[in-house]
Amino acid sequence: xxxxxxxxxxxxxxxxxxxxxxxxxxxxxxxxxxxxxxxxxxxxxxxxxxxxxxxxxxxxxxxxxxxxxxxxxxxxxxxxxxxxxxxxxxxxxxxxxxxxxxxxxxxxxxxxxxxxxxxxxxxxxxxxxxxxxxxxxxxxxxxxxxxxxxxxxxxxxxxxxxxxxxxxxxxxxxxxxxxxxxxxxxxxxxxxxxxxxxxxxxxxxxxxxxxxxxxxxxxxxxxxxxxxxxxxxxxxxxxxxxxxxxxxxxxxxxxxxxxxxxxxxxxxxxxxxxxxxxxxxxxxxxxxxxxxxxxxxxxxxxxxxxxxxxxxxxxxxxxxxxxxxxxxxxxxxxxxxxxxxxxxxxxxxxxxxxxxxxxxxxxxxxxxxxxxxxxxxxxxxxxxxxxxxxxxxxxxxxxxxxxxxxxxxxxxxxxxxxxxxxxxxxxxxxxxxxxxxxxxxxxxxxxxxxxxxxxxxxxxxxxxxxxxxxxxxxxxxxxxxxxxxxxxxxx
Amino acid sequence: xxxxxxxxxxxxxxxxxxxxxxxxxxxxxxxxxxxxxxxxxxxxxxxxxxxxxxxxxxxxxxxxxxxxxxxxxxxxxxxxxxxxxxxxxxxxxxxxxxxxxxxxxxxxxxxxxxxxxxxxxxxxxxxxxxxxxxxxxxxxxxxxxxxxxxxxxxxxxxxxxxxxxxxxxxxxxxxxxxxxxxxxxxxxxxxxxxxxxxxxxxxxxxxxxxxxxxxxxxxxxxxxxxxxxxxxxxxxxxxxxxxxxxxxxxxxxxxxxxxxxxxxxxxxxxxxxxxxxxxxxxxxxxxxxxxxxxxxxxxxxxxxxxxxxxxxxxxxxxxxxxxxxxxxxxxxxxx
Numbered sequence: 105x106x107x108x109x110x111x112x113x114x115x116x117x118x119x120x121x122x123x124x125x126x127x128x129x130x131x132x133x134x135x136x137x138x139x140x141x142x143x144x145x146x147x148x149x150x151x152x153x154x155x156x157x158x159x160x161x162x163x164x165x166x167x168x169x170x171x172x173x174x175x176x177x178x179x180x181x182x183x184x185x186x187x188x189x190x191x192x193x194x195x196x197x198x199x200x201x202x203x204x205x206x207x208x209x210x211x212x213x214x215x216x217x218x219x220x221x222x223x224x225x226x227x228x229x230x231x232x233x234x235x236x237x238x239x240x241x242x243x244x245x246x247x248x249x250x251x252x253x254x255x256x257x258x259x260x261x262x263x264x265x266x267x268x269x270x271x272x273x274x275x276x277x278x279x280x281x282x283x284x285x286x287x288x289x290x291x292x293x294x295x296x297x298x299x300x301x302x303x304x305x306x307x308x309x310x311x312x313x314x315x316x317x318x319x320x321x322x323x324x325x326x327x328x329x330x331x332x333x334x335x336x337x338x339x340x341x342x343x344x345x346x347x348x349x350x351x352x353x354x355x356x357x358x359x360x361x362x363x364x365x366x367x368x369x370x371x372x373x374x375x376x377x378x379x380x381x382x383x384x385x386x387x388x389x390x391x392x393x394x395x396x397x398x399x400x401x402x403x404x405x406x407x408x409x410x411x412x413x414x415x416x417x418x419x420x421x422x423x424x425x426x427x428x429x430x431x432x433x434x435x436x437x438x439x440x441x442x443x444x445x446x447x448x449x450x451x452x453x454x455x456x457x458x459x460x461x462x463x464x465x466x467x468x469x470x471x472x473x474x475x476x477x478x479x480x481x482x483x484x485x486x487x488x489x490x491x492x493x494x495x496x497x498x499x500x501x502x503x504x505x506x507x508x509x510x511x512x513x514x515x516x517x518x519x520x521x522x523x524x525x526x527x528x529x530x531x532x533x534x535x536x537x538x539x540x541x542x543x544x545x546x547x548x549x550x551x552x553x554x555x556x557x558x559x560x561x562x563x564x565x566x567x568x569x570x571x572x573x574x575x576x577x578x579x580x581x582x583x584x585x586x587x588x589x590x591x592x593x594x595x
Numbered sequence: 596x597x598x599x600x601x602x603x604x605x606x607x608x609x610x611x612x613x614x615x616x617x618x619x620x621x622x623x624x625x626x627x628x629x630x631x632x633x634x635x636x637x638x639x640x641x642x643x644x645x646x647x648x649x650x651x652x653x654x655x656x657x658x659x660x661x662x663x664x665x666x667x668x669x670x671x672x673x674x675x676x677x678x679x680x681x682x683x684x685x686x687x688x689x690x691x692x693x694x695x696x697x698x699x700x701x702x703x704x705x706x707x708x709x710x711x712x713x714x715x716x717x718x719x720x721x722x723x724x725x726x727x728x729x730x731x732x733x734x735x736x737x738x739x740x741x742x743x744x745x746x747x748x749x750x751x752x753x754x755x756x757x758x759x760x761x762x763x764x765x766x767x768x769x770x771x772x773x774x775x776x777x778x779x780x781x782x783x784x785x786x787x788x789x790x791x792x793x794x795x796x797x798x799x800x801x802x803x804x805x806x807x808x809x810x811x812x813x814x815x816x817x818x819x820x821x822x823x824x825x826x827x828x829x830x831x832x833x834x835x836x837x838x839x840x841x842x843x844x845x846x847x848x849x850x851x852x853x854x855x856x857x858x859x860x861x862x863x864x865x866x867x868x869x870x871x872x873x874x875x876x877x878x879x880x881x882x883x884x885x886x887x888x889x890x891x892x893x894x895x896x897x898x899x900x901x902x903x904x905x906x907x908x909x910x911x912x913x914x915x916x917x918x919x920x921x922x923x924x925x926x927x928x929x930x
Contacts, residue, residue, distance in 0.1 A: 168699045174652055175695035179688045181659050185666060185677030186684050192677075193742055196670025197890045201898045204667040207660045208905040215656045216912045219649025220919055227919050239912075267891070269742070271670070274893045516678040517743050526685045533689055537696055544703040 110520040112512055115187045118527045120497075122179055124490060125534050129173030131489045134248055134295065135302025136166050137241035139339075140221075144234045153555065157332055160557035162306070165548050167222050167560050172541045174215075176534070187523065191504055191514035198264050198272050198281060199254045206250035214243030222560045248295055256287035258505050259496065260365045272508065285365055289358040290496075296351045297492065299343065300452065301485030307340030307455075308482020309333075309549045311475035316552070318472060332553035334469050337478070341468065344456035352449055356412070362496075363413055366506060368427050369499030372438035374409055375399045376423040383407035384421035388443075392435040397424065433501045437494060445491035448484050455481050602896060603889040606668040607878070609902060613664055615867050617657035618726075619770060619860050624651045626771020628694055628719025629764060630790055631712060639783055640712065646778040646924045648698055653913055655691070667898055671742060672878040672888040679737045679744040679879075680729045680751050687725035693718030720764065727763025731756030731805075734873060735812055736881045755808050762801035766863060769794035773847075773856040780923045784852075791855060792847050799840045802866060806833060809873060815881070816873055829872050836865040 140159055147155035181203070184192045192200075217239040225233055263280035267273040274281060313333035320327055363370045371377075375387045377397045386408035390399035410419040424432055455477055462468045504511045624647045634640045647654075666673040677684055697715035701708050732751035739745055772791035779787055810820050819825050843858040878885045889895065 168703065171652075171696055171699045174655070175692040178655070178659060178691060182662055182677065182684055182688055185662070185673045186681055189674035189678045189743065192666060193671050193674035196666055196673065197894045200663070200667030200670055200673075200890060201894050201901075203663050204660075204898050205901050207656065207663045208901050208909065211656045211659055212653065212905070212909045212913070215653040216909065216916050218652050219916050223649045224919050271891075273891050274897070278893075278897050516674075516681075517745075518678055518681060519748060522681055522748055526681070529685065529689060533692060537692055540700060540704075541696060544700060547703070 111518055111523050112515050114520055114523040114527055115515045115518070116511065118187060118523060118530060119183060121527070122176065122183060122530055122534070124493070125538060126173065126176040126180055127489065127493065128486055129169050129176060130244065130247070131298050131301045131486060132305065133166060133170050133173055134244045134298035135300070136162060136169070136306075137237075137244045138299065139302055139306065140166060141234075141237045141241040144237050148230060148234055154331060154335060157553060157555055157557040158336055160559045161332070161548075161553040163222065163559055165545050168541055168545050168548075170214075170218065172538055176538070179530075185516075187516050187518070188504070188514050189516040191509065194270060194509060194514075195258075195272050195505055198261075198274055199257060201278075202250055202254045202257070202282065206247055206254075210243045210247035210250060212243075213246065214240050217243070225559055245295065248298070249291060252291045252294055253282050253284070253287050256290045257281060257284045259290075259500050260284050260286040261505050261508055266508075272505070286358075286361055289354070289361045292354045293351070293358045293492075294489075296347060296354055297485065297489050300347055300351060301489055303340045303343035303347070304452065304455075304478075304485045305482050306336050307344060307478045308480075310335075310337030310340060311478035311482075312549070313552050314469060315472060315475045315479065318475075329469075330552060330554075332555075336553070337475075338463075338468060341456065341459035341463070341478075344452060345460045346456075348449070348453045348456045352453065355446075355449065360413065362499075366500060367422065368424065368432060369438065369496070370413070371422070371424045371427070372433045372435040372499055373442040373495060374413075374421075375402070375435065375439045376409070376421060377435075378425055379421065379423040380410070381420045383418045384409040384413075384423075386412065390439070392439045394432070394435050430502065433499050438499045441491040441494035441498070445488050445495060448488040448491065451481065452484055452488070602892060602899065603668075603885050605899065606664070606889070606895055607876075607885045610661060610664045610668060611867070611871060613657055613661040615864065617654070617661050618867070619863050620654035620657060621651070622767045622863065623647070623770040623774040623856075624654055625694070625719045625723050626767040626769065626794075627775065628715050628771070629723060629768045630771055630794075631716045631719070633790060634786070636709065636712070639786065642779060642783060642924045643775055644698070644701070644715075646775065649920045650917060651695075651698060653916065655695070658691075664898075668890050668895055669878055669885065669888040670890055672883060672885075674742070675737060675739050675744045675883065676729075676733060676879055679746060680732050681748070683725045683729045683732065683751055687722050687729070690718040690721030690725060694722060719767075723764045723767045724760040727760035727766075728752075728756040730763065730870065731759030733879060734759070734809065734870065737879045737883070739879070739883055755805075755812065758801065758805050758808055762798070762805050765794055765797035765801050766859075766866070769798045769859050770856070770863070773859045776847075776851075777853045777856050778924050788847060788855075792844075795840075795843055795847055795859075798862070799844075802836070802840075802862075806869065809869075813881070819873065832865055832869050832872060836862065836869070839865060 140162055143155050143159040143162070146152070147159060217236040220228060220233065220236040221240050224236065228236070261272075262284045263274060263276050263278070264272045265275040310333045313330055314337060317327065317330050317333065359370065359373075372392075374384070375390050375392055376384055377392075377399060383406065385404035385406045387399060387402050387404040390402040390404075393400050407417045410421055411417050413419075413421065424435070455474075458474055458477065459468065462471045462474050468474075500506050502510050502512065504514045627643050627647055631640060631643065634643050662673070665676075693714040695718075697711045697718065701711040701715070704711065728751060731753075735753060735755055737744065737746065738750065769791060772787050772794050775787035776784055776791055810817050820829055839858055839861045843855060843862060846854045846858055874880060876884045876886070878888050
C-alpha cells in the first residue's frame with residue numbers, strides 16, 4: 105500500500121517533468137515554424153535578401169529545437185503505456201484514435217517535409233521550398249490541434265460510455281469527442297501562447313543585438329546599423345502589441361468555460377475556500393491553507409472576482425466548502441501558478457504597448473530601456489505557458505479523466521524502485537542533453553544576424569559552398585566559427 | 596465480438612506494416628549509428644551522417660505510428676506490453692534521445708564532436724538492443740492477470756531475449772552498411788561493403804539461432820513450425836529467408852550499389868513474416884489475442900478512415916523527400 109503510493113507519486117513526478125520539458129520545445133517551434141513561413145513568403149514576394157537572411161538565422165535554431173521536441177515527444181507517446189497503463193486501457197478506445205490522427209496528419213507531415221526545409225534549399229525550386237516550410241508549419245499546428253483535443257477531452261470528457269469491461273467506449277459522434285466543450289478555448293489560448301512565446305524570444309534576440317550595437321557605438325566601434333536585428337525586433341513587437349490583448353480576451357473566455365465545466369479548478373485558482381453569496385473578492389495575494397481550508401494573509405478586492413467571472417458585482421460564487429475534500433485539487437499550486445501566468449501576461453501587454461508608443465514616436469530602435477525590457481521578457485512566454493499548464497493540469501486533480509477516472513487509479517502496476525530509477529535517468533539525461541541544446545541555441549542567438557547568413561550546413565571540411573540563394577561569400581562565416589573566403593570544395 | 600473480426604485483422608496488418616516500415620527505415624539510421632565508431636572521424640563520418648540527416652526524423656515517426664496505432668487499435672495490448680518491458684522501453688527512449696540530438700549537436704560543437712559521436716553510437720546501440728529484446732520478450736510470452744501485466748520486473752531478461760537483441764543489433768548494422776554501400780562511392784563504399792559483409796554474416800547466424808531457439812520456447816511454437824500440416828504452410832518462410840541470405844552474400848561480393856540494401860530489406864521482411872507466423876493470432880502470447888485486446892469497432896473504423904486517406908499521401912511525400920536527396924552523398928552536405 106505504502107509502496108504503491110510512492111510509485112504513484114514518482115510516476116506523477118516523472119510525467120510532470122517529462123511533459124514540462126517537452127512542451128517548451130513545441131511551444132517555441134509552433135510559433136517559429138509559422139514565423140519562418142512568413143519570412144520565406146515575404147522573401148518570395150519582395151525579393152529582399154534580408155528576409156532570407158533572417159530565415160536562415162532562425163532555421164538553424166529551429167533545427168535544434170525541433171530535434172529536441174521530437175526526441176522528448178516520443179518519450180511522451182510511450183509514457184502513457186509505460187507508466188499509466190490502466191489509463192491507457194480504459195481511455196484508449198477514445199483518445200487512442202485522436203493520437204493516431206495526430207501521427208498520421210501531423211507528425212508525418214512535419215517530419216516528411218523537414219528534411220527538404222532544412223537541407224533542400226538547392227535541391228528544389230524556391231516555391232516548392234516555401235511549400236515545404238508551410239507544410240512543416242501546418243504540421244505543427246495540426247499536432248497542437250489533436251493533442252489539445254486529447255487533453256481537453258481529459259478535462260471535459262464527452263461522447264463516451266463505460267463498457268462492460270470497464271473501458272470508456274465512444275458513444276455517438278466522434279465530432280462530440282474531438283470538439284469537446286473546452287477544446288476550442290484551449291486550442292486558441294494555447295496556439296496564441298505559442299505564437300507569443302516565439303514572438304518574445306525573437307524580440308528579445310533582436311533587442312539584444314540592438315543593445316550590443318549601441319554599446320559598440322559608445323565604444324567608438326562604429327558599425328552599420330544592423331537592419332536584420334531591427335526587422336526581427338519590429339516584427340516581434342507588432343505581435344506583442346496586437347496579439348497579447350487578443351490572448352488576454354481568449355484567456356478570459358477560457359476561464360469562463362472552465363468555470364462552467366470544472367468549477368473546483370476556478371475555486372482553487374481564485375483561492376475561494378468559502379462561498380460568497382453576494383459577490384466574491386478577487387484575491388491578489390494569499391497563502392492557501394488546504395488543511396484549515398482558508399486563505400491566510402489574504403489581500404483582495406471585494407466583488408471583483410464576481411465581476412470578472414459573472415460580469416455582475418453581486419453574483420453569488422460557490423467555494424471549495426461546497427466540494428468534498430477528496431474532490432479538491434491542491435489549491436496552493438493552482439492559486440500561484442495562475443497568478444504567475446496572469447502577471448506575466450500583463451507584463452507582456454506592457455511591453456507591447458510600450459513598443460507602440462516607441463514606434464509612434466519613431467524611437468523603436470532607440471529606446472534602450474525598451475530593449476532591455478524585451479531581453480528580460482524573452483523567456484516570459486515559456487514561463488507563462490508552463491505556469492498555465494500547471495494551473496490547468498493540477499487544477500483538474502484528483503482526476504486524470506475529469507469526473508470519470510482518478511489519477512490514483514490510472515497508474516501502471518510498477519514498483520516504486522523501477523519508476524524511481526527511470527525518473528532519475530530522465531532528470532539527469534534531460535538536463536545534460538537539453539541543457540547542451542539550449543546552450544547551442546543561445547550561442548546561435550548571440551551571433552549577430554547578418555547578410556549572407558548560411559542555412560543549416562552539414563560539412564566542416566574547409567570552406568562551404570554557399571551556392572544558390574544570397575551567396576555573400578565575404579560574410580560566409582561557418583557555423584563552427586571558421587570564416588570561409590574561397591568557395592572551394594574540400595576535395 | 597464477431598462484428599469486429601475483419602477490422603481487427605486489418606488493424607493487425609496495418610500495425611505490422613508500421614512496425615516493418617519503422618524497422619527497415621530507422622533500422623538503417625540506427626545501423627549507421629551502430630557502425631559509426633568504425634568510420635574515420637572527419638569526412639567518412641560526415642558523409643555517413645549526411646546520407647540520413649534529411650530522412651531520419653520521418654523514419655522515426657513510424658515508431659510513433661507503431662506505438663500510437665497499438666495504443667489506439669489494441670489499447671489492452673499497449674497497456675500490458677509496455678509495463679512488462681518497462682526498463683527496455685525507457686532505455687530505448689533515452690537511447691533515441693541521444694541518437695536524435697547528436698544529428699544536430701555534432702555540427703554545432705566541433706570541440707565536443709567526439710562526445711556527440713559517442714552519444715550517436717551509444718544511443719543507437721542501446722535503442723537497437725532494447726527493441727530486439729522487447730521483441731524477444733513479446734515472443735517468449737507475457738504473464739497477464741485480469742487486464743494487467745502480472746509478471747516480475749525482470750521477466751524480459753533471458754538468454755533468448757539477449758539473442759533477439761543481438762540479432763536486431765546485427766540486422767540494423769547490416770541495413771546501415773548496405774545503405775552506405777548504396778549512398779557512398781570510392782573508398783567509403785569499399786569500407787561500407789567490408790562492414791556489410793561482417794554484419795551480414797552476424798545477422799544470418801543470429802537469425803538462424805533465434806529461429807531455432809524460437810521453436811524450443813514452447814510446445815505451441817514447436818507444433819506450429821515442425822509438425823504437419825502446419826509445416827507445409829510455414830516452411831516457405833525460412834526457405835525464402837535462406838535464399839535471400841545467399842543472394843545477399845553474393846551481391847556483397849560483387850560491385851553492386853543498391854542491390855545489397857534491397858536484399859537486406861527482403862531479409863527483414865521474411866524475418867518479420869516469421870515473427871508474424873509465430874505470434875498469430877496473439878498480440879501478446881501466450882493468451883492475449885488481437886480480438887481480446889481490440890478497441891471497439893467505432894474506434895477502429897474511425898481510425899481506418901483516416902489511415903486510408905492519409906497513408907497514400909504519407910507514402911507519396913516520403914518517397915518524394917527521398918527522391919529529392921537521391922544519389923551519392925557529396926562532401927558539401929546539404930544547404
